[in-house]
Amino acid sequence: MAVHKAKAAVIVVRPVAAVAVAVVARAAAIADLWTDMTAPTARIYHNARCSKSRATLALLQEHGCICQVVNYLETPPSVEELNQLLDQLGMTPREIIRSNEPEYRELGLDEPTLSDSDLVAAMAAHPVLIERPIVVVDGKAAIGRPPESVLSLL
Incomplete structure (x- = not known):
């Protein structure tokens, strides 16, 4: 038994x-x-050659974000997308345009009479002019300069 x-x-x-x-x-x-x-989902308009962009992406990943990476130089945002990003950032085109790029001078974008629409069209056609990185989380956006500035979105 x-x-x-x-x-x-x-x-x-x-x-x-x-x-x-x-x-x-x-x-x-x-x-x-x-x-x-x-986990928060973040879309980052990213340039892998930019140290601030790389640092921002790493910071988001360290904080557990699921990141959708948009290589905006290869896949530039449309005029409509740029206008939406500007709304989400609460900024004007002049505030996010990279005025130190050669294209800025070559295209005469320093002309103060240019409209916001003109500047947005120039950024859509020449994405190198867009300040980077731009991070979007839940309909709000921030520029990762410094990278820690995007943490307010989380």
Whole structure:
């Protein structure tokens, strides 16, 4: 009789251990899914050659953000997207245009009579003129200069 109980105990213990392992694995998967669902999602208009842009991307990742990286020099935002970004930033085109770029002078963008529409069109056609990086989280945006300035979005 004792031998039978010992065999039964072994038979019972193995399935319980297997169930416990499965429950722990499922709990870990649910925790990962929950983390993915609760982690902020950020879109970053990024230039990999820019140290501030790289630092901003790293900072977002360190804070658990899921980042959608837009290489805006390769895939420039449209005029409509730029206007939306300006609204989200609460800034004017002159505030986000890179006036130190050769294209700025070549295109005569220093002319004070140019309209906001003219400047936005120039940035859409010449994305190197767009200040970087721009980060958008939940409909709000910030420029990552310094990189820590985007933390207010999280």
